[in-house]
Amino acid sequence: MEKRDTLIEVRNLKKFFKIGDNTLKAVNDLSFEIKRGETLGVVGESGCGKSTAGRTILRLYEPTAGDVLFEGQSVMKLNHQEMKAMRRNMQMIFQDPYASLNPRMTVGDIIGEALDIHGLASGQKRKERIQELLSLVSLNPEHMNRFPHEFSGGQRQRIGIARALAVEPKFIVCDEPISALDVSVQAQVVNLLQQLQEKMGLTYMFIAHDLSMVKYISDRVAVMYLGKMVELADSEKLYEKPLHPYTQALLSAIPIPDPEVERKRERIVLQGDVPSPMNPPSGCHFRTRCPKAMPECSAVEPVWKEVEPGHFAACHLYN
Amino acid sequence: MQLTKEHFEPISVDLRQAEEIKRPSLSFWADVWRRLKMNKVAMASLIFILLLVACAIFIPIFSSHDYYTTNLAGKNKPPSAEHWFGTDDLGRDVFVRVWYGARISLEVGFAAALIDLIIGMIWGGIAGFYGGKVDEIMMRIADILYAIPYLLVVILLMVVMEQGVVTIIIALTITGWIGMARIVRGQILQLKAQEFVLAARSLGADNNRLIFKHLIPNALGPIIVTLSLTVPTAIFTESFLSFIGLGVSAPVASWGTMSAEGLAAMKYYPWRLMFPALFISVTMLAFNLFGDGLRDAVDPRLRK
Numbered sequence: 330m331e332k333r334d335t336l337i338e339v340r341n342l343k344k345f346f347k348i349g350d351n352t353l354k355a356v357n358d359l360s361f362e363i364k365r366g367e368t369l370g371v372v373g374e375s376g377c378g379k380s381t382a383g384r385t386i387l388r389l390y391e392p393t394a395g396d397v398l399f400e401g402q403s404v405m406k407l408n409h410q411e412m413k414a415m416r417r418n419m420q421m422i423f424q425d426p427y428a429s430l431n432p433r434m435t436v437g438d439i440i441g442e443a444l445d446i447h448g449l450a451s452g453q454k455r456k457e458r459i460q461e462l463l464s465l466v467s468l469n470p471e472h473m474n475r476f477p478h479e480f481s482g483g484q485r486q487r488i489g490i491a492r493a494l495a496v497e498p499k500f501i502v503c504d505e506p507i508s509a510l511d512v513s514v515q516a517q518v519v520n521l522l523q524q525l526q527e528k529m530g531l532t533y534m535f536i537a538h539d540l541s542m543v544k545y546i547s548d549r550v551a552v553m554y555l556g557k558m559v560e561l562a563d564s565e566k567l568y569e570k571p572l573h574p575y576t577q578a579l580l581s582a583i584p585i586p587d588p589e590v591e592r593k594r595e596r597i598v599l600q601g602d603v604p605s606p607m608n609p610p611s612g613c614h615f616r617t618r619c620p621k622a623m624p625e626c627s628a629v630e631p632v633w634k635e636v637e638p639g640h641f642a643a644c645h646l647y648n
Numbered sequence: 649m650q651l652t653k654e655h656f657e658p659i660s661v662d663l664r665q666a667e668e669i670k671r672p673s674l675s676f677w678a679d680v681w682r683r684l685k686m687n688k689v690a691m692a693s694l695i696f697i698l699l700l701v702a703c704a705i706f707i708p709i710f711s712s713h714d715y716y717t718t719n720l721a722g723k724n725k726p727p728s729a730e731h732w733f734g735t736d737d738l739g740r741d742v743f744v745r746v747w748y749g750a751r752i753s754l755e756v757g758f759a760a761a762l763i764d765l766i767i768g769m770i771w772g773g774i775a776g777f778y779g780g781k782v783d784e785i786m787m788r789i790a791d792i793l794y795a796i797p798y799l800l801v802v803i804l805l806m807v808v809m810e811q812g813v814v815t816i817i818i819a820l821t822i823t824g825w826i827g828m829a830r831i832v833r834g835q836i837l838q839l840k841a842q843e844f845v846l847a848a849r850s851l852g853a854d855n856n857r858l859i860f861k862h863l864i865p866n867a868l869g870p871i872i873v874t875l876s877l878t879v880p881t882a883i884f885t886e887s888f889l890s891f892i893g894l895g896v897s898a899p900v901a902s903w904g905t906m907s908a909e910g911l912a913a914m915k916y917y918p919w920r921l922m923f924p925a926l927f928i929s930v931t932m933l934a935f936n937l938f939g940d941g942l943r944d945a946v947d948p949r950l951r952k
Contacts, residue, residue, distance in 0.1 A: 387850055389849060389850055412852075413852040416852040417852075419850075420850060420851075421850045423843045424843070425843055428844065429843035429844050431861075431862055431866070433676055433865040434865075442851060446852050474673060492851070
């Protein structure tokens with residue numbers, strides 16, 4: 330792979346929610362980079378903070394601490410006006426295609442909203458641009474006067490993609506864009522995302538919990554557990570040689586489409602449930618379920634370090 | 649029937665065709681109207697309400713009688729060709745007085761509903777949109793107002809202010825908006841967490857756009873249903889207050905005052921009570937049935 334420059338740099342990003350007297354540490358000290366034109370997959374169980382991380386990077390939530398640099402510029406320090414301009418660079422595709430489109434607006438108005446907000450096109454030009462965007466995501470441009478409820482889940486997701494593309498962003502956070510779709514449609518949407526990436530040089534942060542799909546689409550993959558990143562590596566490397574015990578357990582859960590092999594192989598089955606993120610275990614958050622836990626795991630929090638070139642992990646096994 | 653090969657013929661597979669949408673495109677409100685039209689009871693109620701409004705406006709204008717001229721020679725006459733609903737104890741035409749009463753009832757009903765809507769929408773909208781402490785404080789104020797016995801407020805107001813339609817409307821709205829504020833707040837709270845609102849924010853939409861393009865259009869259904877059920881409540885309360893002597897004063901006709909006067913003479917001149925009472929009942933019924941129908945049309949999932 331050629332050397333690419335950094336588009337997004339996340340520095341010690343934290344997002345805590347106050348719930349009563351407790352603090353929910355949804356995103357706890359994330360640091361990573363996303364290169365221009367690459368796809369960074371983010372995987373983890375439900376509630377591990379991956380969606381919150383995506384939304385905080387786009388500043389849909391104000392972070393508790395930390396910063397995000399877009400092309401070297403701090404996103405969190407921008408004022409209202411500058412932030413509006415910045416939003417043209419960074420967009421989001423949502424999980425639920427039924428909730429992410431306003432049911433009272435036509436498809437044309439949903440996609441055109443971006444053009445109106447940023448004053449990109451009006452009148453006949455606006456209409457042409459909307460039809461162009463609909464064609465881009467393989468929808469019939471004549472459908473611009475229809476309402477979202479007239480479309481299927483896959484079609485709606487493509488409308489959501491067209492809306493995100495309307496401002497010609499450089500970076501798109503895909504927040505589980507395929508998990509609400511059925512399998513045959515998932516492939517269509519993923520292929521569409523890849524075609525668009527090639528055509529427009531997009532950079533993706535692809536949040537998902539389907540490991541095989543993430544392997545297929547991502548250049549690099551990050552694994553999250555209880556608000557923290559536990560491992561980050563090139564996707565080939567991560568799937569061949571996972572370092573962190575949690576990643577090893579996750580990967581062993583992927584079924585292999587060969588009954589002979591599937592029957593013989595041994596799975597790593599984790600004990601217990603995910604601890605409450607309100608009150609995570611001391612030291613390494615994963616130690617309560619880790620098959621390789623050592624005495625020091627409960628005492629010291631493992632540091633996030635580059636174990637091999639380009640392969641990051643946070644685990645005491647590699648100190 | 650035996651199925652043979654000839655019964656089947658292969659169809660062409662065309663993906664473009666699979667994407668085609670057969671159903672005509674309907675906006676939300678066109679769809680509501682289509683469902684409402686299928687509900688016969690609600691449509692009959694709607695027609696009755698429209699007729700009632702038209703009659704209340706035009707009958708007093710074109711009638712040869714008025715509501716205040718007394719005629720002691722012709723008092724307590726039963727219904728006849730001259731006086732369709734008979735006359736009362738001062739010889740006034742009951743038919744015209746009923747339509748004057750309808751004017752007052754409708755004025756009070758619609759005015760109270762409109763004021764409830766404005767105050768409730770602003771109050772509930774601000775509380776729901778900003779949430780947190782603002783929401784907490786605003787809704788506690790509403791709760792406190794709601795806890796004051798409503799009749800007490802009305803009686804106090806009637807003592808302080810002069811009796812009349814305006815006082816009744818103020819009395820009705822002083823606590824009436826709270827129900828609307830709660831509905832609006834609930835809707836806004838629920839809607840603002842939806843992904844399409846987040847999507848609009850990630851596109852850079854400001855608060856104005858969020859409120860007027862995304863939140864209000866989606867909350868409008870329940871708001872209108874609540875509104876349509878506020879009207880009959882206000883009409884009934886006006887009649888009730890007038891009936892117990894706290895409402896409009898003589899010689900103005902209201903369904904409530906007419907019922908109160910008619911009640912005394914119920915044994916001998918039943919039409920004096922019957923007609924205003926009938927109008928109160930049928931109007932209430934029509935508004936409630938229409939409101940129910942509208943609710944089913946706006947949200948068909950609610951219907952069992």
